[in-house]
Amino acid sequence: MTVAATRTRRRLRPLRADQPRTPGHHDTVLDVRDVAVRFGSLQVVFDVSFQVTDGARVALLGTNGAGKSTLLRAVAGLVPLAGGRVELFGEDVTGLRGSERARRGMTLVEGGRATFPSLSVLESLELGAHTFSGPRRVVDERLEDVLTLFPQLKPRLRQAAGTLSGGEQQMVAIGRSLMAAPRLLMIDELTLGLAPVVMGEILRVLEELAARGTTMVIIEQSVNMALHLADEVHFMEKGQIILSATTPELIADPDLVRSTMLGG
Numbered sequence: 192m193t194v195a196a197t198r199t200r201r202r203l204r205p206l207r208a209d210q211p212r213t214p215g216h217h218d219t220v221l222d223v224r225d226v227a228v229r230f231g232s233l234q235v236v237f238d239v240s241f242q243v244t245d246g247a248r249v250a251l252l253g254t255n256g257a258g259k260s261t262l263l264r265a266v267a268g269l270v271p272l273a274g275g276r277v278e279l280f281g282e283d284v285t286g287l288r289g290s291e292r293a294r295r296g297m298t299l300v301e302g303g304r305a306t307f308p309s310l311s312v313l314e315s316l317e318l319g320a321h322t323f324s325g326p327r328r329v330v331d332e333r334l335e336d337v338l339t340l341f342p343q344l345k346p347r348l349r350q351a352a353g354t355l356s357g358g359e360q361q362m363v364a365i366g367r368s369l370m371a372a373p374r375l376l377m378i379d380e381l382t383l384g385l386a387p388v389v390m391g392e393i394l395r396v397l398e399e400l401a402a403r404g405t406t407m408v409i410i411e412q413s414v415n416m417a418l419h420l421a422d423e424v425h426f427m428e429k430g431q432i433i434l435s436a437t438t439p440e441l442i443a444d445p446d447l448v449r450s451t452m453l454g455g
Contacts (some may be wrong), residue, residue, distance in 0.1 A: 219281070220375050220406045221266070221297075225322070226275035228258075228265050228430075234273065235261050238431045243375070248397075248407045250417035252452070253427035258301060259410045260379050262363070262427070267299035268292045268410075269376060294322045299350030300371040302410070306360045306367075306398050308353025312344055315352045315363050318371030335364040340396045358389030364394070376400065377408045382416055394420070414448055426451045 192209040221243040223403055228236035236258045243249050251259045264270040266277055266350060268289035284292050289299075290304055298319075316337060320330045339344045341362045347355065353361050368376060382390045401407065411417040416439050426434040434451050441448050 193244045202418075218245050219243070220247075220279070221408070222278040222281075223266060224276050224278070226262065226265055226277065227273040228261050228270055229273035234430065235267065237433055238275065239427075239430070241425055241435065242274075242433060243406060243408055244394075246401075246404050247423060248401055248409070248421045248424065249423045250415060250421035251408065251410045251425050251427060252417055252453075257427040258430035259427050261430075263299060263377050263379055263408065263410060267297060268403050269299070272400075290322055292387055293373075295370050296372075296374035298368040298371050298376055300368045300376070300378040301391070302383065306352040306363050308351065310352055311346040311349050312355070314365055316344075316370055319367035322371060333370050333372060337369050339365055340369070340399065341392075343392075356389075358385050358392070361385060361389070361393065365393070369400075373405065375406045375408070379410045381409045381411050381420075383412055390416075414452065416444060434453050 219242050222376070224240050225238045226236060227234065227238055239262055241257075243248075249290070251262070254258050257295060261270060265272055268277075268284070268287060268291070272285060276283055278284065279295055279297055281291060282295070284295065284297075287295075288294070307318070310318070313334075316334060317330065320333060323330065328412070344362055344366065345357060352360060355363065365378065369377075373400070382393065385393070397407065397409075407420075409417075409420060411420070421438055423437055424441060425432045434447075
């Protein structure tokens with residue numbers, strides 16, 4: 192199969208169709224329809240559509256400047272759309288602010304060690320629960336859960352987040368997002384620049400979250416890492432999805448991955 196033949200964008204098969212349905216349950220967690228993003232006269236995302244099913248792990252792959260980060264920021268409500276719509280659990284959230292989308296179960300860990308350097312680790316983590324208005328004990332339970340997932344952070348709770356290593360800062364960023372108890376967790380630049388041992392720790396946490404049923408969308412630079420983590424992969428180029436496939440399909444056809452990433 193050539194890259195040109197994939198530009199029709201095969202629709203992905205639901206990977207969890209055998210899961211039992213409950214009243215009010217939506218198999219489709221995220222539905223992105225014809226999303227376009229423009230900064231002034233420069234359009235950077237062109238009519239992108241994809242779906243994420245309940246419990247799936249989806250990876251966005253592509254070279255720098257392909258539009259991956261901008262797309263996720265638009266989905267999270269941090270960048271305005273020039274066209275299209277975003278649905279979360281069957282609800283149109285296109286016009287909602289990012290904080291409102293977070294209240295509905297969507298969180299985004301932005302790339303570039305998304306921490307507040309002057310805040311302590313504890314303050315940084317608790318900031319993730321700012322949209323929650325329930326009892327304090329629930330926040331404490333979430334904090335304990337995050338520290339169980341990332342035990343390295345426990346002795347550093349009073350330490351300024353900006354003094355941590357890059358890997359520890361990534362843990363804080365992910366932990367802060369988990370404090371909102373997301374049903375859809377999106378992570379930009381998941382393992383970029385991390386040491387292998389730290390990558391292993393983060394992978395362990397993501398596998399635990401997946402086992403709990405958390406739906407995930409990740410941006411990853413490494414094809415091998417994406418194939419290890421994801422059920423489904425979307426390759427982006429110049430603001431468009433040029434190939435969508437399941438992980439088994441890509442593993443069975445490594446030439447397809449190479450030709451897509453190398454542009455022909």
